Amino acid sequence: MNGTAIELRGVGKTFGRVQALHDLNLTIRAGELTALLGPNGAGKTTAIGLMLGLLQPTAGTVRVLGGDPREARTRTQVGAMPQESALPGALTVREAVTLFARMYPAPLPVTEALALADLLPLAGRRAGALSGGQARRLAFALAVVGNPAVLYLDEPTTGMDAGSRQAFWAAAERMKAAGRTILLTTHYLEEAERTADRVIVMNAGHLLADGTPESLRARVATSRVRFTSDLVLAELRHLPGVEAAGVDERGHAALTTRTPEALVAALVQSGTPFRELEVTRASLEDAFLSLTAQASPAAVSA
Template sequence: MNAIELTDTGKTFGRVTALQGLNLSIRAGELTALLGPNGAGKTTAISLMLGLAAPTSGLVRVLGADPRRGDVRARLGSMPQESAVPPALSVREAVTLFARFYPAPLGVEDTLRLADLQAVANRRAGALSGGQKRRLAFALAVVGNPEVLLIDEPTTGMDAQSRLAFWDAVAQLRATGRTILLTTHYLEEAERAADRVVVMNAGRLLADGTPEALRAQAGGARVRFTSSLVLAELRRLPGVESAVLDDHGHADLRTRTPEALLGELFRQGTELRELEVSRASLEDAFLSLTRPQEPLSAQGVSA
């Protein structure tokens, strides 16, 4: 069962096209990371899912219905990039106020504990640090006991400890079967936490799969070293899918068979310095998918 469905969805703002025929389904109970560079259309897509705007074309369905319906929106939780809470309210007062907007909210104290806000529960919202304000935004997103939780750049401004507490809270919510969709620029967090990763750019879907599947698209491993080999020799090594060589002899190779590649280098007696072997990361896959195409005149430096 899909909790969210966007079908041939388009959204324009005057002459600006934010989404172009987007087809995206989010399965119920899944934690999905929605990735893309600034201006990719992520925030626009989330605003449509929340019923804050209507698509220019196509359909948007959340929990099987139009998200602009009040009964659907009552089952959603939202943590936007920026949120405003009356600064004179204490943290506990703000959470209590928002709880009253929903028919079956979580308990206020349970919400404060989940968001790691117990120590500052009586502090005024206007006196919170940046990270504490983000944790309060998270508390306000979950206090309504949502079935679907949409989170936009959740850990921006959080320190390391707050990030750990946030992801622990997300794991607890995920264990109860809630559907969670989040955007983040911290790709290592998405790689660690997400069941599924969706990559967008320029309002279009570029990739959709597990973190492991997207890493595989980027090449199984990255082999870097310094040597006297020239680019043509690097490209002839077994299993090399791409090779980049700078003016200082630093080679950066992509391969799905690093053992065969290194075995050949050792067999040839190649002197290697600063050897480093690492598997392709989600960040590698993201950069590969969203990198602008090089002009033909520049294609001689890589393959």
């Protein structure tokens, strides 16, 4: 699927004297799963509120599927799974999903929405009797039953067990394969790294970084190489490509490098005995922490 699903141009938002967003320019491509990340206070919630039509920008324009997100015809094409949902506790799971389905012009079949959320075995249970993870799955069913073209997921897997998380991400992948545009916010950065086509990092109301998980990891561009040997710190630092090195009293060395293959090859060629070799690449979390630690108001594009 090609084209633009969401577009923010020159968007600013103030709350009294607080400037929550500063001249934000952002385009979300149709058919992609985009992770919107940032520390608390970064402006993510405000940006999503604007995209949902719950807030009006102080400056600039917000377009969703080519229309005003506050208009009914746009809202009927949008689904949202907020971090906290007020569920109709007296209704059964099936009744709640059926009620929501009737609010949309072309909803999914209720049974399909329940299956996507792995809720068919719980369809007859009252919503108020669900566990925390089950309630999150119901919130997902309510978000997708309208058959949205754009789907917002705010901390979707909070409270879910490992099995429910796996089922949830399988459902999200099916939604994306069907051409839906998904915008995700999460503190589980390993989930964003594994599932997102694109990652956007915000900080203090500014766009800080925008790229694929791979391109953001490349900004850190370091791998960790760990092993145990008799090499002293000065010798470790002279291995090729070492950017930082440390060694403890038991000979456990920890090195960072942009060229782990060359470092390990040199270690082998040196003939120095070593054991317990471990090589790990920089993660999205490493990149996120590095980017936000060096936060600058200027937008950077990967």
